[in-house]
Amino acid sequence: MTAVETVSQFSGILAALEEPAAILSPDYKIIAANDAYIAHYKGSDAVVGHHCYEVSHHYDVPCDQAGESCPLRECQRTGRRQRVLHLHNTRHGEEHVDVEMIPITDNSGRVSCYLEKMQVVKEAAASPEEQGLVGRSPAFMAMLELVHRAAPSDISVLLLGESGTGKELVAQAIHQASRRKQMPFVTVECSGLSEALFESELFGHEKGAFTGAVSSKEGLVEAARGGTLFLDELGDVPLALQVKLLRLIETGTYRRVGSVTVHKADFRLVCATHKALPDMIEAGTFRKDLYYRVSAFPIPLPSLSQRGEDLALLVETLLKRIPEGSGYHLSARALEALAAYAFPGNIRELRNILERGMLLTDDNVIDIAHLPRECANRTEPLPTEQQFGCTVVPLHELESRYLAHLVSLYPRNKKQLAEQLGVSERTLYRKLTKADALMQKS
Numbered sequence: 116m117t118a119v120e121t122v123s124q125f126s127g128i129l130a131a132l133e134e135p136a137a138i139l140s141p142d143y144k145i146i147a148a149n150d151a152y153i154a155h156y157k158g159s160d161a162v163v164g165h166h167c168y169e170v171s172h173h174y175d176v177p178c179d180q181a182g183e184s185c186p187l188r189e190c191q192r193t194g195r196r197q198r199v200l201h202l203h204n205t206r207h208g209e210e211h212v213d214v215e216m217i218p219i220t221d222n223s224g225r226v227s228c229y230l231e232k233m234q235v236v237k238e239a240a241a242s243p244e245e246q247g248l249v250g251r252s253p254a255f256m257a258m259l260e261l262v263h264r265a266a267p268s269d270i271s272v273l274l275l276g277e278s279g280t281g282k283e284l285v286a287q288a289i290h291q292a293s294r295r296k297q298m299p300f301v302t303v304e305c306s307g308l309s310e311a312l313f314e315s316e317l318f319g320h321e322k323g324a325f326t327g328a329v330s331s332k333e334g335l336v337e338a339a340r341g342g343t344l345f346l347d348e349l350g351d352v353p354l355a356l357q358v359k360l361l362r363l364i365e366t367g368t369y370r371r372v373g374s375v376t377v378h379k380a381d382f383r384l385v386c387a388t389h390k391a392l393p394d395m396i397e398a399g400t401f402r403k404d405l406y407y408r409v410s411a412f413p414i415p416l417p418s419l420s421q422r423g424e425d426l427a428l429l430v431e432t433l434l435k436r437i438p439e440g441s442g443y444h445l446s447a448r449a450l451e452a453l454a455a456y457a458f459p460g461n462i463r464e465l466r467n468i469l470e471r472g473m474l475l476t477d478d479n480v481i482d483i484a485h486l487p488r489e490c491a492n493r494t495e496p497l498p499t500e501q502q503f504g505c506t507v508v509p510l511h512e513l514e515s516r517y518l519a520h521l522v523s524l525y526p527r528n529k530k531q532l533a534e535q536l537g538v539s540e541r542t543l544y545r546k547l548t549k550a551d552a553l554m555q556k557s
């Protein structure tokens with residue numbers, strides 16, 4: 116089939132698609148594109164005849180030669196449709212885009228071209244935003260791809276990540292991208308609740324069900340009707356309550372405390388934990404059956420230290436979100452210092468560091484001096500040997516060299532030498548033996 120025939124055959128399909136779509140030749144050339152594609156990428160029909168990677172990435176070479184996975188190349192390799200999440204340059208700036216590549220065969224069964232369909236991923240932004248997830252590092256993109264795939268279905272998602280990695284924000288993003296987005300998103304904080312409190316919080320109670328239940332109250336399961344129920348810190352739910360949770364999930368029904376009426380639940384379940392649930396199962400502190408119910412679609416969240424490329428973007432974003440923060444910025448040296456820090460508290464810790472820095476600075480620049488000592492300590496790079504004016508050697512080696520030099524000056528007077536050095540003669544001999552060994556090594 117010639118290119119002209121291909122265009123006429125597919126122009127109808129392209130026009131019928133609402134999302135940006137194009138037909139690509141095996142050598143990455145855009146043969147035809149729909150209006151949505153043109154509007155999204157260039158705003159003019161000058162896209163036809165250009166390479167897809169030039170238009171969407173502003174690259175000179177195909178994605179796989181620029182360090183990214185190329186769906187067209189994968190399609191050619193496997194002969195099957197491919198989906199991948201890419202960061203594209205669109206008319207709105209950089210956007211996360213779900214790219215779907217479908218091989219098209221001609222009458223002889225040979226793949227003659229490819230249909231490329233784009234869907235802008237709304238769950239996250241690649242530039243600082245007032246709200247929502249931001250990120251562009253490979254670790255973040257891998258997580259976002261899973262979020263984007265899971266969100267539209269009703270599958271139970273288990274978010275696994277250290278404290279402060281954004282589990283609650285991801286849960287909200289899943290809700291926002293789901294068909295339940297118009298309905299409530301309800302968080303259940305599972306840690307620190309007693310058995311009785313947990314049950315009445317979750318299922319509600321009737322008037323007089325227990326001392327203090329002066330009126331009947333709707334529970335969080337009821338409040339989440341039609342929407343998403345987010346169980347945060349699932350690993351903290353005590354064993355006795357896990358069975359009640361399991362019953363809720365298995366039967367899709369619940370009863371208010373003090374009532375015999377069975378209610379039907381209607382929610383999509385998203386759970387989060389920073390604990391290793393399989394280890395807890397081993398230890399007998401988490402039910403295996405509950406684990407399999409909640410972990411149909413696990414999504415690991417990267418720690419901040421795995422998202423080094425996102426640090427500057429997150430700093431800018433958080434400063435936008437902290438009240439009064441948008442007037443402030445971080446000096447290059449301070450950013451460098453933070454880049455070398457491990458962030459055990461992840462993004463929440465970064466936010467705290469910035470808030471503290473804002474209070475400590477006298478102008479609008481947060482500098483090294485305004486960072487906590489544990490971050491700032493790593494900041495001053497050691498002077499080079501040239502700047503020092505001498506070679507930098509480990510202290511124990513310096514001591515050995517010094518002792519060797521002294522002994523060469525006073526070979527017969529070790530007792531006096533030990534006295535002058537403030538050590539016992541025995542210690543001096545021990546140190547000299549070490550020094551000898553070191554000298555022989557070097």
Ligand SMILES: Nc1ncnc2c1ncn2[C@@H]1O[C@H](COP(=O)(O)OP(=O)(O)OP(=O)(O)O)[C@@H](O)[C@H]1O
Nearest residue numbers: 247248249250277278279280281282283284462463
């Ligand atoms: N990708 C992201 N983009 C922007 N802000 C983020 C992102 N991820 C997390 N944050 C911010 O980091 C902070 C911590 O996020 P969140 O509370 O969702 O973490 P968490 O993993 O649920 O923490 P914990 O386990 O302690 O409950 C919040 O201020 C949140 O807005």
